[in-house]
Structure formats: C-alpha cells, structure tokens
Amino acid sequence: MKYVDEFNDRKIVGKIASEISALKVSANIMEVCGTHTSSIFRHGIRDLLPSGVRLLTGPGCPVCVTSQSDIDSMIGLCEIEDAVIATFGDMMRVPGSSGSLAAKRAEGAQVRPVYSPTDALEIAVRERDRKVIFLGVGFETTAPAVAATIIAAGEKGLNNFWVYSAHKIMPPAIRAILSADEIRIDGLMLPGHVSTILGPKPYEFINVPSVIAGFEPMDIMLSIHMLLKQIKTGEKPRVGNEYGRAVRPGGNEKAKKVMNEVFETGDAEWRGFGLIPGSGLDIKKKYGRFDAKKAFGAVAVAGGAGKTACICGQILRGLKTPKDCSLFGSACTPDKPVGPCMVSSEGACSTYYKYGAR
Amino acid sequence: MSDRITMAHGGGGGLTRSLVKDIIVSSLGNSALNRLDDSAVLRSSSGKLAYTTDSYVVKPLFFSGGDIGKLAVCGTVNDLAVNGARPLYLSLGLIIEEGFPVSDLKRIVNSIRAAGAEARVKVVCGDTKVVERGSADGIFINTSGIGEIPSGKAVSGSGARPGDAVIINGTLGDHGIAVLSKRNGLEFDTTLRSDCAPLNGLIGRMRGVHCMRDLTRGGLAAALREIAASSKVSIGIDESSVPVREAVRAACEMLGLDPLYVANEGKLVAFAGEKEAGRILNAMRKHKYGRRARIIGRVLRRGRGDVILNTSIGGRRMIEDYSGEQLPRIC
Numbered sequence: 001m002k003y004v005d006e007f008n009d010r011k012i013v014g015k016i017a018s019e020i021s022a023l024k025v026s027a028n029i030m031e032v033c034g035t036h037t038s039s040i041f042r043h044g045i046r047d048l049l050p051s052g053v054r055l056l057t058g059p060g061c062p063v064c065v066t067s068q069s070d071i072d073s074m075i076g077l078c079e080i081e082d083a084v085i086a087t088f089g090d091m092m093r094v095p096g097s098s099g100s101l102a103a104k105r106a107e108g109a110q111v112r113p114v115y116s117p118t119d120a121l122e123i124a125v126r127e128r129d130r131k132v133i134f135l136g137v138g139f140e141t142t143a144p145a146v147a148a149t150i151i152a153a154g155e156k157g158l159n160n161f162w163v164y165s166a167h168k169i170m171p172p173a174i175r176a177i178l179s180a181d182e183i184r185i186d187g188l189m190l191p192g193h194v195s196t197i198l199g200p201k202p203y204e205f206i207n208v209p210s211v212i213a214g215f216e217p218m219d220i221m222l223s224i225h226m227l228l229k230q231i232k233t234g235e236k237p238r239v240g241n242e243y244g245r246a247v248r249p250g251g252n253e254k255a256k257k258v259m260n261e262v263f264e265t266g267d268a269e270w271r272g273f274g275l276i277p278g279s280g281l282d283i284k285k286k287y288g289r290f291d292a293k294k295a296f297g298a299v300a301v302a303g304g305a306g307k308t309a310c311i312c313g314q315i316l317r318g319l320k321t322p323k324d325c326s327l328f329g330s331a332c333t334p335d336k337p338v339g340p341c342m343v344s345s346e347g348a349c350s351t352y353y354k355y356g357a358r
Numbered sequence: 359m360s361d362r363i364t365m366a367h368g369g370g371g372g373l374t375r376s377l378v379k380d381i382i383v384s385s386l387g388n389s390a391l392n393r394l395d396d397s398a399v400l401r402s403s404s405g406k407l408a409y410t411t412d413s414y415v416v417k418p419l420f421f422s423g424g425d426i427g428k429l430a431v432c433g434t435v436n437d438l439a440v441n442g443a444r445p446l447y448l449s450l451g452l453i454i455e456e457g458f459p460v461s462d463l464k465r466i467v468n469s470i471r472a473a474g475a476e477a478r479v480k481v482v483c484g485d486t487k488v489v490e491r492g493s494a495d496g497i498f499i500n501t502s503g504i505g506e507i508p509s510g511k512a513v514s515g516s517g518a519r520p521g522d523a524v525i526i527n528g529t530l531g532d533h534g535i536a537v538l539s540k541r542n543g544l545e546f547d548t549t550l551r552s553d554c555a556p557l558n559g560l561i562g563r564m565r566g567v568h569c570m571r572d573l574t575r576g577g578l579a580a581a582l583r584e585i586a587a588s589s590k591v592s593i594g595i596d597e598s599s600v601p602v603r604e605a606v607r608a609a610c611e612m613l614g615l616d617p618l619y620v621a622n623e624g625k626l627v628a629f630a631g632e633k634e635a636g637r638i639l640n641a642m643r644k645h646k647y648g649r650r651a652r653i654i655g656r657v658l659r660r661g662r663g664d665v666i667l668n669t670s671i672g673g674r675r676m677i678e679d680y681s682g683e684q685l686p687r688i689c
Contacts, residue, residue, distance in 0.1 A: 013671040044673020106362035356676020
C-alpha cells in the first residue's frame with residue numbers, strides 16, 4: 001500500500017503553502033473533525049500557514065461530546081449482574097461523575113475493549129450466560145456498523161446482547177455552532193469519514209464556505225486553499241469536496257439504508273452544547289429488545305465529584321483552546337484526565353498534549 | 359497514584375514510570391537501581407558487571423517471527439548489550455497456568471535454546487511455578503541476565519552529547535504490528551514478521567557510541583524522551599529519514615497508531631560523534647541486524663529534554679511521552 005506517500009509529498013505541500021500565502025486572506029477556519037485536528041498537529045501543518053489563517057477545533061470527537069449523564073449511565077451499567085460492557089478503548093478512561101470504566105474494570109467489572117461492534121456480538125454468542133452490552137458511541141461513520149450488528153443479533157435470535165446508543169449525527173451540531181454565533185467562523189473543514197456515508201447534500205444549509213476534506217497533509221492543505229479561495233471571492237457559499245476519492249455525491253446508500261432501518265433521530269444532549277434537536281440516533285421500536293436504555297433503565301451511578309474547572313465544552317465549540325484551560329498539562333494530563341478531551345485520541349486536549357503544543 | 363493497578367500502569371508511559379519510581383525505587387532504591395538504565399552496572403572484584411531482569415507476558419504466545427521464549431532471551435540479552443555488556447548468563451523463571459499443553463512448553467523451551475545459542479548465553483538457574491487455571495494466561499516468563507563489561511566501559515542512556523548523530527539499526531514497529539495482527543479480535547493479514555533478535559553481536563561491532571538504548575515498549579519515542587531527559591539535551595529527528603515498512607505504516611493508519619510509539623524487539627538507538635558515526639554505520643550495515651541502519655537526526659544542544667520532529671511535509675512538532683495503555687501485552 002503506497003497510498004499515503006503521494007499525499008505526504010513535501011514539494012507539493014510546500015507549493016500549496018505558498019499559494020495559500022499568496023491569497024493574502026485572513027480567516028477563521030473550523031475543523032469539525034477530531035481526526036483533522038490530530039493530523040494537523042501530527043504533521044505540523046499550522047507551521048505552514050500564514051498568521052492570518054486561524055484553525056479552530058470543533059465538536060467532531062464522539063467521545064468528547066458524549067454527555068456526562070450518558071457517561072454516568074455507561075459506568076452504571078457495570079453494576080448489572082453478569083454484565084460484560086464492550087466498548088471502544090477510548091471510552092475506558094473518560095471520567096464520570098465518579099470513577100470511569102477503567103476504574104470499574106480494576107475493581108473487577110467485566111469491561112472489555114473491542115475494535116468493532118461485531119467483536120461484542122461474538123462475545124454474546126460465545127458467552128451466553130452473560131449480558132453483553134455494547135456502548136454505541138460515534139457519528140455516521142460508526143452507526144451503520146452498529147446497526148448491522150443489531151440486525152445480525154436479531155437474525156441469530158440472541159437474547160443476551162444490547163446496545164447503549166449514544167450515537168450522534170453531525171449536521172445538526174454544525175447548525176447549532178453556526179446559529180449560536182459565538183465566534184466568527186469564515187469557513188468549515190467538513191469531516192471526511194462522516195461524509196463518505198452522507199455525501200455533500202446534508203451540508204447544503206451551511207451559510208459559510210465549506211469543504212469536505214481528507215486526512216493526509218496534502219488533503220488538509222488543499223481544502224484550506226479551496227476554503228480561502230471561496231472566502232476571498234465572496235461568492236455564494238457552497239460545499240466543496242476535496243475528498244472526492246472517497247466521498248461520492250450520494251454518499252453510501254447501503255450504509256444509510258442499514259442505519260435508517262435500525263435507528264431514528266431523536267434529541268440528544270451534547271457536552272458543551274446541551275440538547276440539540278434531532279441530533280441523536282435512538283434504536284427504533286422494531287429493534288427495541290436490543291436497546292440497553294429500555295432494558296436496564298436508569299442505572300447511573302450517583303454523581304460525586306461535581307463541577308471542575310474543565311473547559312472541554314467551550315473547546316468543543318471552538319471558543320477556547322486547550323491552552324486557555326488552567327488545568328491543561330498540570331492538573332489534567334493523559335495519565336490523569338479531568339475531561340474527555342484529554343482522553344480520546346481525537347480530543348483537542350490530548351492532541352495538543354501529545355504533540356507538544358503547550 | 360490511583361488506588362488500584364490499571365492496565366495503563368503497564369503501558370510504558372508516565373503511569374508506569376510513576377509506579378516504578380513512587381512505589382518500587384522509593385522503597386528499594388540504591389545507587390545501582392536508581393539509574394534506571396536497562397541493566398544495573400555492578401562492581402565485582404574483577405571489574406564491572408551488568409545485571410538486569412525482565413518479565414514476558416506477550417499475547418499471543420506464538421507470533422510471526424518469534425514466540426515468548428525467543429522474546430524472553432532477546433529482551434534480556436539486549437538490555438545487557440545496550441549498556442556495553444557482553445551477556446553471559448540468564449536465569450529463567452516460568453509461571454505456568456494449570457492445563458497448559460506440554461507440547462507448547464517444549465516449543466517455547468526450544469526457541470529459548472536457539473536464541474540462547476545465537477546470543478551465546480547460557481541459562482544457568484531457573485524456577486518453575488504452576489498456578490490454578492485462571493490465575494495466569496498460559497505462561498509468563500521472567501529472565502534475569504548477567505554480563506561483563508569488558509575494560510569497564512559501560513554505555514549509559516545519559517551519555518548523548520550535542521552534535522551527536524542519532525543512529526537506528528532498521529525499520530520501526532515490526533514487532534508491535536506483527537503481534538497485534540495475530541491478536542484475538544484484531545486479526546488482519548500481513549506478511550510482517552517480528553524483528554525479535556539478540557543484538558549483542560551487532561553491538562559488539564559498534565565501538566565508540568556515547569549512549570544507547572533498545573527500543574521496546576513505547577518505541578523510538580519513549581527511548582528518545584528518556585535519553586533527552588537523562589542526558590539533558592534536545593534532540594532533532596527527521597521524520598522522512600525514519601525507516602518504516604509500508605505494511606507497518608498502513609496498519610498504523612488503520613489502527614490510529616504512530617509508528618514512533620510502536621514496540622520493537624530487535625532495534626536500538628545509538629548516539630555517536632559526527633566523526634565516528636560514518637564508521638559505526640558502515641560496521642552496522644555489514645551485520646544482518648543492521649543492514650538498514652541509518653542516521654535519523656542529531657543532538658541539537660544542551661537543554662531540558664525536548665525531542666523535536668521535523669515532519670516529512672516540512673512542519674515541526676514535539677515528540678511527547680506516550681501515555682496510558684496502547685494495546686496491551688506486546689512483550
């Protein structure tokens with residue numbers, strides 16, 4: 001596989017950088033997706049941009065935007081007798097109001113990191129005497145695979161498998177950020193992976209220039225160039241697509257169909273935003289027997305720690321950077337995270353910390 | 359410290375370091391242990407000795423390019439060799455789970471013998487314990503090793519000097535990805551083999567290095583951070599000169615890992631003055647474990663221990679301490 005190299009070419013990236021400088025545009029660009037933030041820091045892309053181009057981090061880290069009440073409920077699930085909590089690794093160390101899934105595991109709870117929902121299903125098939133609960137966290141990229149797993153659980157007739165759905169969809173959050181109007185956003189770098197499922201159409205409401213971007217350095221530089229050109233001409237904003245090699249005009253019809261078969265949109269609480277109408281994915285009645293929220297009700301652990309000085313919420317809205325946080329790098333580090341943005345590999349705080357942006 | 363051991367305490371990052379320092383060294387510390395080099399250098403009446411120990415809990419036990427037995431020899435031999443010692447003797451401690459197949463145990467002992475023969479070390483003492491089913495995961499191995507330091511010249515992790523070239527002996531991440539590809543729940547096809555190998559033969563040809571470490575858990579990043587901190591220097595690395603196989607790079611992209619942080623079991627980083635570096639590199643390339651040796655960066659200046667990466671697209675960033683639990687039990 002050589003696909004990465006051609007998008008990492010120093011000469012080409014340097015050429016795009018000088019074209020960006022030549023545009024002489026000052027702009028605030030928000031990268032919605034945490035994977036973009038991570039790639040920007042990993043490759044030192046901010047070094048290559050003129051000082052007038054400011055990159056803001058956005059809400060596109062699924063672990064980070066999961067609400068505290070959802071996290072507490074997930075930790076609470078560990079109390080159920082014979083439960084196996086199957087989760088993506090990133091969720092393990094997210095602090096709840098008291099404790100975390102990792103702390104529960106150290107106390108003896110069956111919390112098992114998995115790499116895909118199918119792994120969780122296999123545990124349920126293998127260990128029929130246990131109640132296997134998969135923690136469904138993620139955006140449009142993850143939801144289709146979880147939906148397919150729920151359908152498979154139905155076909156296998158499993159009665160020991162559930163999903164706690166904290167899935168969210170991206171367009172309503174983008175709408176919420178733009179309509180809140182708390183910070184000037186001149187352009188949006190749209191999430192590449194999510195867009196492979198959605199295609200460009202659901203973003204057409206966006207009233208500033210926007211570009212769907214891939215994740216290699218050249219993708220990011222090209223999409224910044226496309227955004228700045230749109231911003232400079234001042235024409236009617238449109239959705240550009242830099243990631244054409246993966247994002248088709250209609251998105252992925254098959255994935256959308258599976259997702260719509262199992263999930264329906266509902267209101268969801270986002271960390272930092274509060275309730276965003278129609279932004280969550282709930283399990284439809286037809287598949288209600290796999291819905292952990294219905295099966296186990298409210299099992300949230302009692303809140304303990306209460307409020308901290310953590311500003312994850314404001315970082316997710318692009319209002320602050322990790323460097324503005326009094327806890328960053330001292331009271332809050334990847335070893336003892338206070339907020340989810342320091343835990344997830346897609347979180348802005350963990351990215352700033354890992355790549356030494358102090 | 360949290361009040362219970364979590365998997366992240368074994369990850370090789372900050373939590374591991376605080377466990378070692380706050381619980382073990384704070385209680386058992388002495389001048390040999392406090393250096394926290396890969397092996398302790400001891401005085402005997404006839405000169406200097408190096409002494410080290412390591413435990414092996416890799417899962418799965420057998421992987422492409424090696425197994426837990428080969429690992430248990432190579433890991434300990436390499437810890438001695440990077441300190442400038444000639445490895446001589448190993449101890450072998452086996453903790454075996456009830457029900458473990460004897461055929462697997464024989465296979466493991468055979469590869470201990472083969473690796474020992476290649477490294478020219480002898481297993482001179484040992485211990486075997488069997489625990490109830492469920493109290494261990496197949497087999498755990500501990501080896502300790504003793505080596506002698508010829509002419510008393512130990513190499514430390516704290517000897518890097520400004521102007522030194524940073525040399526590695528080959529591609530990064532082969533072991534970590536080869537093991538991960540065989541793990542339950544994460545099986546993917548790769549022709550990749552672990553780089554697990556005894557490096558004492560190679561190191562024997564590398565005369566004149568100032569500083570050396572082997573690259574195990576935490577990968578090149580962890581080794582460089584430790585060297586920069588203990589040598590009190592800043593180090594600059596050129597990303598485009600760091601050799602990584604395509605298969606490793608593709609797997610890392612897929613899994614969201616950074617090859618700089620992925621484990622190796624047959625790789626080292628060495629520091630040498632500009633003048634000696636060319637000669638050392640030539641000598642390394644003539645050895646089978648050093649064919650792809652190359653210079654990947656320089657020691658920039660005295661400093662507070664920054665490791666700076668010049669990215670392959672022309673940007674810059676810091677290499678920071680790896681944190682927490684990567685994917686468990688790769689060594």
